Amino acid sequence: MKRILLVGLGRFGANHLRVLKELSVPLGLVDVDAAALEKAGKVVPGAALAKDVRDLLPDALAASVVVPAHLHRPVATVCLEAGVHVFCEKPLAPTLEDARALAELADAKGCVLQTGFIFRHHPATIALRGLISRGTIGRPIALQAKFTGFKRPRTDGGCATNDAIHFVDLATAIFGKPPLSALAVTRDFLATGNEDVAFLTFDHGPELVHLEAGYHTPERARRVLVIGDAGSIAVDYDSKEPVLLFRQSHRKKDGQWVADEVAPEKPPVEPGEPLRRELEDFLANVREKRRPAADGWAGAQATAAIETALRSAREGRSLPVPRVGPTHVGLSEARPSSEAEGLARPRGESVRGAARSQLSVRAQGAERPSEETRSVQQGASEASDRSVDATRNTDGGRVSPPSGADAARNPSGAA
Ligand SMILES: NC(=O)c1ccc[n+]([C@@H]2O[C@H](COP(=O)([O-])OP(=O)(O)OC[C@H]3O[C@@H](n4cnc5c(N)ncnc54)[C@H](O)[C@@H]3O)[C@@H](O)[C@H]2O)c1
Numbered sequence: 001m002k003r004i005l006l007v008g009l010g011r012f013g014a015n016h017l018r019v020l021k022e023l024s025v026p027l028g029l030v031d032v033d034a035a036a037l038e039k040a041g042k043v044v045p046g047a048a049l050a051k052d053v054r055d056l057l058p059d060a061l062a063a064s065v066v067v068p069a070h071l072h073r074p075v076a077t078v079c080l081e082a083g084v085h086v087f088c089e090k091p092l093a094p095t096l097e098d099a100r101a102l103a104e105l106a107d108a109k110g111c112v113l114q115t116g117f118i119f120r121h122h123p124a125t126i127a128l129r130g131l132i133s134r135g136t137i138g139r140p141i142a143l144q145a146k147f148t149g150f151k152r153p154r155t156d157g158g159c160a161t162n163d164a165i166h167f168v169d170l171a172t173a174i175f176g177k178p179p180l181s182a183l184a185v186t187r188d189f190l191a192t193g194n195e196d197v198a199f200l201t202f203d204h205g206p207e208l209v210h211l212e213a214g215y216h217t218p219e220r221a222r223r224v225l226v227i228g229d230a231g232s233i234a235v236d237y238d239s240k241e242p243v244l245l246f247r248q249s250h251r252k253k254d255g256q257w258v259a260d261e262v263a264p265e266k267p268p269v270e271p272g273e274p275l276r277r278e279l280e281d282f283l284a285n286v287r288e289k290r291r292p293a294a295d296g297w298a299g300a301q302a303t304a305a306i307e308t309a310l311r312s313a314r315e316g317r318s319l320p321v322p323r324v325g326p327t328h329v330g331l332s333e334a335r336p337s338s339e340a341e342g343l344a345r346p347r348g349e350s351v352r353g354a355a356r357s358q359l360s361v362r363a364q365g366a367e368r369p370s371e372e373t374r375s376v377q378q379g380a381s382e383a384s385d386r387s388v389d390a391t392r393n394t395d396g397g398r399v400s401p402p403s404g405a406d407a408a409r410n411p412s413g414a415a
Contacts, residue, residue, distance in 0.1 A: 001061075003028040004283070005084070007053050007075055008066035009036040012089065016064050017043060019276045025283065028056040057082040062112070062286050064279070065089060068156035073098040080105045080113065087282040089116040091165050091306070092299025094157050099303040100324060103296030107326075114282045114292035115299030117169045119224075121278040124235045124242035125170065127269045128226065131233055131245060132174065138230025138249065142208045143171045149220035158194030159213035160186060160306050167224060169294065169302040171202065171209045174226060178301045180205045183318040184309035189216070200309045202321070234264075241266050297325035 006016050009031040017040055020027055027047040031037045034051065041049050050056045053063070053075060062085035065076050073093050076086045086106065092115045093099040106113030119125055132140055145167035147159070154162055172178045179202035186195035197216060202209040222237035234244040244264040250257050285292050292298075301324045308321045 001026055003048060003056065003060050005030055005053065005056055005060045005063035005079070006040075006066065007031075007063055007079075008068075008089075009033070009040045010066070013040075013066040015275055016066050016279070019273070019279050020064070022276065023279065023283070028060060030056060054078055054082075057084055060084045062087065062283070064282075068154075069094050069162065070156050073102055076102050076113070077105060080109050080111050083109055083111060085112040085286045087114045087116065087279070088296075088299070090118075090169075090299065091115075091157065091161055091303050092296060093303060094161050096300060096304045096307050096322070096324065099296070099300035103300045103325065106296045112282070112285050112290070112292060113296035113299075114285060115169075115294045115296065115302070116278065117166060117294040117298070117302070118274050118278050119166045119170050119237070120173060120294055121272075121281060122237060122274040123270045123272045123277075124237055127243050127267055128224070128233055128235050129174065131243075131267060132226065132228070136231060136245060136247070137226065137228025137233055140174060140207060140226055140228045142210075142227040143167070143174065143224065144210045144227070145170070145212070145224040146221040147211070147213045148217040149215070150218050151215050153190055153192045153194065153196055153215055155192070158186070158188070158192075158196060158198065159215055160184070160195050160198040160200060160310060161303075164198055164200055164211045164213040165302050165306050167211050168200075168202070168209075168305045169298060170224065171204065171207075172298070172301060172305075173293070175204045175207045177204055178323060179203060179209065179305050179321045181318050181320050182305060182309040182312045184313040186310065186313040195310065195313070198309075198313075200306075202305060202309070203318075241269075243267050243269055300324045 004020060004025045005028040006013060006020060007030040009017065009029060013031070017029070021044050027044050028050065029037060029040045029044065029047045030050050030053045031040070032051055037049050037051065041047060048056055048059070057079065060079075060082070063076075063079045065072055065079070065086055065088045067075050069089075069091050072088050072091075076088050079086050080102070088102070091099070092102060102113060131137065145164075147163040147166060153159075156162070168179075181203045182200065183203075184198065184200045186199070187197040188195055190196050197214040198212070200209075200211040200213075202211075220238065224235045224237075226233045226235075230249045231245065231247045234246070236242050236244075243266065245267050246262060246264050248260060248262045250259050252258070282292065284290070304324050305321050308319050312319045
C-alpha cells in the first residue's frame with residue numbers, strides 16, 4: 001500500500017506523528033532538519049525518511065503538510081502536482097492568492113485538499129452544532145470567541161492569521177455563509193512584524209461575530225459562545241464539561257422587555273481526540289473520494305476573511321470580504337469521523353479517477369451535494385467513533401491544561 005507522508009516534524013508535526021502511528025498507516029516522514037527526521041524515524045522504525053518531499057512522492061497516496069504557514073503553498077503544490085492528496089494545516093496559506101492557487105490546483109488534479117480546521121472535529125463542536133441544528137437556541141444571531149494565552153509569537157504569521165482563523169471558519173460553518181464585511185483593530189506590540197493582539201468583527205448579515213486573539217493574556221482561552229434568539233451555548237474547549245446550554249431569551253411582560261436568568265444545562269459530549277478524528281476524516285475522504293467539509297475553498301475563504309480584517313485594521317475602516325471559490329463555501333455539515341479502518345480497504349476504482357468524478361461536484365457550481373455524496377456523508381455521520389479519547393484538546397494535547405509529560409503532547413505554544 002502507498003504511504004501517507006508527514007511533511008514537517010516540528011511541534012505540531014509531533015502530534016500528527018503520534019496519531020498517524022496510532023492509525024497504523026504506512027508512513028513516509030519528511031523534514032529538512034536532519035535531527036528532527038532522525039528523532040521521528042525512531043518513533044516509527046518502518047517509516048521511509050527524506051529531507052525533500054519529492055523523494056517520497058512516487059510511493060505516496062496522501063500527505064499531511066505541517067510546515068510553517070508560508071511554506072504551505074510550495075510544499076502542497078508539489079504534492080498535488082504529483083496527484084497526491086493533501087491535508088494542509090491551517091491557515092491553508094497566509095495570503096488569499098496562495099490559498100486560492102492551492103484550491104484551484106486540487107480541483108484541477110482531482111485531489112482531496114483538506115484544511116486543518118481542527119475545531120470542526122472537536123466533540124464539543126459536534127455537540128454544539130447538534131444543539132443548534134435541533135433548534136435548541138432558536139436562530140443563531142451572534143458568535144463570540146476567544147483564542148488567547150501567554151505564548152511566544154510565531155514567525156509565520158500573527159495571532160489573527162494563525163489562531164483567530166479557526167473561529168472565522170467555525171462561524172462560517174455555523175452560519176452557513178462567509179462574512180460580508182470585516183472591521184478590525186490589531187497591534188504588534190512585540191514589533192515582530194505580525195499582529196500579537198487582534199480584535200476582529202465580522203458581519204455575516206445579519207449575524208455578527210466578534211473574535212479576540214492574542215499572545216499577552218495570562219489566561220489561556222479557547223472559548224466560543226453562540227447566541228441564538230432563544231438561548232445560548234457556551235463552549236470552553238479546555239474544560240472537562242465543555243458545553244453549557246442556556247435556554248433563555250428576552251420576553252415582553254406588560255409591554256416591557258424582561259430578561260430572566262436560568263441555570264445552565266450541561267449537554268453530554270461524546271469522547272474523542274480532535275486531531276485523531278480530523279486525520280481519520282481525511283483518510284476516509286481520500287479512501288471514499290469525498291470532498292472534505294473544510295476543503296481548499298473553505299481554507300481560502302477563511303484566509304480571505306482574515307486578510308480583509310488585517311487590511312481593515314491598517315486602513316481603519318470596514319471592508320467587504322470577498323467571496324471565494326466556484327460555489328458558496330462553508331455549507332457542508334461537519335461530519336463525525338468514520339470508524340478507524342485505515343486505508344487498506346479494497347477499492348473498486350483508482351482514487352484519482354473517482355476523486356475527479358466526485359470532487360468535481362462543487363467545481364462545476366453545484367451548491368448541493370450529489371446523491372452519491374449525500375449517501376456517503378449520511379453513512380459517515382451514522383458511523384460511531386470507537387477509537388476515541390475524551391481527554392485531548394485541539395492542540396493535540398489533553399483537555400486539561402498541560403503539565404509534565406502531557407506538555408510534550410500539547411505544544412500550546414504552537415497554536
Ligand atoms: N491545528 C492546530 O491546532 C495547529 C496547532 C499548531 C500548529 N499548527 C500549524 O502547523 C504548522 C506547523 O506548525 P509548528 O508549530 O509545528 O511549526 P514548527 O516550526 O515547530 O515545525 C515546522 C517543521 O517543518 C520543517 N520544515 C520546514 N520547511 C520544510 C520543508 N520544506 N519540508 C519539510 N519540512 C520542513 C521544520 O524543519 C520544522 O521541523 C503551521 O502551519 C501551524 O499553523 C496547527
